[in-house]
Amino acid sequence: MSKNIENQVKLKSSIGAIASLLIAVVFLVLFYLDPLELNTTLYKVLVLLLGLVLAGFVFFKSPQGIQMSVFLKETKIELRKVVWPTKDETIKTTGIIMIAVIIIAIFLWIVDSFFTWAVQLLTN
DSSP states (O other), X not given: OHHHHHHHHHHHHHHHHHHHHHHHHHHHHHHHHOTTXXXXXXXXXXXXXXXXXXXXXXXXXXXXXXXXXXXXXXXXXHHHHOOOOOHHHHHHHHHHHHHHHHHHHHXXXXXXXXXXXXXXXXXX
């Protein structure tokens, strides 16, 4: 009995997400098939945008959308806590990385030249 109730709760909670997906698909089909015979692309794009906004509105009113908006708010709060590097730190770090890349490239060039020489020595 409890599994039946649990399945009904899951179905009810996912109805909003499914409805928003269906709305988005319907408006995409309207955009590509153009049954309204809109002559200009501008009207087609406006109808598509209207449908996507409507789908987004329906989604953000569903339980999954509410969870997503809470997640996005928490993410914004966490981004405020990040200590971003200063301009000088960024320039110094970029310089160090560029020097390391050059050193590794020279090393790989030397190793490649050695292997090329060794293969030529063995094949001639």
